Amino acid sequence: xxxxxxxxxxxxxxxxxxxxxxxxxxxxxxxxxxxxxxxxxxxxxxxxxxxxxxxxxxxxxxxxxxxxxxxxxxxxxxxxxxxxxxxxxx
Amino acid sequence: xxxxxxxxxxxxxxxxxxxxxxxxxxxxxxxxxxxxxxxxxxxxxxxxxxxxxxxxxxxxxxxxxxxxxxxxxxxxxxxxxxxxxxxxxxxxxxxxxxxxxxxxxxxxxxxxxxxxxxxxxxxxxxxxxxxxxxxxxxxxxxxxxxxxxxxxxxxxxxxxxxxxxxxxxxxxxxxxxxxxxxxxxxxxxxxxxxxxxxxxxxxxxxxxxxxxxxxxxxxxxxxxxxxxxxxxxxxxxxxxxxxxxxxxxxxxxxxxxxxxxxxxxxxxxxxx
Numbered sequence: 001x002x003x004x005x006x007x008x009x010x011x012x013x014x015x016x017x018x019x020x021x022x023x024x025x026x027x028x029x030x031x032x033x034x035x036x037x038x039x040x041x042x043x044x045x046x047x048x049x050x051x052x053x054x055x056x057x058x059x060x061x062x063x064x065x066x067x068x069x070x071x072x073x074x075x076x077x078x079x080x081x082x083x084x085x086x087x088x089x090x
Numbered sequence: 091x092x093x094x095x096x097x098x099x100x101x102x103x104x105x106x107x108x109x110x111x112x113x114x115x116x117x118x119x120x121x122x123x124x125x126x127x128x129x130x131x132x133x134x135x136x137x138x139x140x141x142x143x144x145x146x147x148x149x150x151x152x153x154x155x156x157x158x159x160x161x162x163x164x165x166x167x168x169x170x171x172x173x174x175x176x177x178x179x180x181x182x183x184x185x186x187x188x189x190x191x192x193x194x195x196x197x198x199x200x201x202x203x204x205x206x207x208x209x210x211x212x213x214x215x216x217x218x219x220x221x222x223x224x225x226x227x228x229x230x231x232x233x234x235x236x237x238x239x240x241x242x243x244x245x246x247x248x249x250x251x252x253x254x255x256x257x258x259x260x261x262x263x264x265x266x267x268x269x270x271x272x273x274x275x276x277x278x279x280x281x282x283x284x285x286x287x288x289x290x291x292x293x294x295x296x297x298x299x300x301x302x303x304x305x306x307x308x309x310x311x312x313x314x315x316x317x318x319x320x321x322x323x324x325x326x327x328x329x330x331x332x333x334x335x336x337x338x339x340x341x342x343x344x345x346x347x348x349x350x351x352x353x354x355x356x357x358x359x360x361x362x
Contacts, residue, residue: 028170034193035106
């Protein structure tokens, strides 16, 4: 995990914590997706592949939502860091 | 193994349950910390797969309770946090292993097998059930004090049954995995191996039944009490049970073939 200073100092601590929590959340669907696909390959049945595809799509939707949320947090952090730099330059 | 999965993410819990069942384990799933402890008390699982972020009671608290009350259960912790300190904390609290999310099912299976191996090292060398005694170090089996000559496969098969002490049914999938090292899902795989098509489990169960049956007849009069038999639990698997002397005497006049069928139909016989 990068140091908070890299993201503009103490003012971005909140975003860092949020990002850390989102990253933790991202691990859930990613694990389910990976394991479901591995299982389907192991069992090698039509039913297993179909179930893996359905589960995979649902987990992808969860991941897309989490990535969107992380992107927003990151944008907010960048905006705040730029504002701080601008104020310091003034 | 009896495995209790404690995971609040229903999709992941469901998938883990399916995967481990295919591997021949008996699996139960709960979604919060308090239920985990209730089930641990009820099921006495050999292994708990424990997620840390749980509702009602945190995974770390569950781990501490497990260490205090259910030490015989091995605990494998799943965590989505990357901090090394947390993994160290879990191991210090009594976890047997820690796996970081996201993980591969192959890695989880390999770690479970490693835990099984470690557990088996601490199991008793001599297994006992009814009139059966198995010395795993000397690879010797006796029934009512008489030696029974077994092949390596028959020995492994009987060992799998005796380890469950007649308390838990041993499924065909479990036997295929433990005795014949069949891979995951081989039982349901459309491309079955030729060995599977020969009903190998049933064949070896019959070999064992014949040997146990012959010995039980031979030892009649020398020892009173019950004789160990392999019961078939329809649709489930096999279980060690006991047959009273009186049951045995009722079949004593039968030919060995008929007597074998009495043993084979163990589910229809009353047990002590």
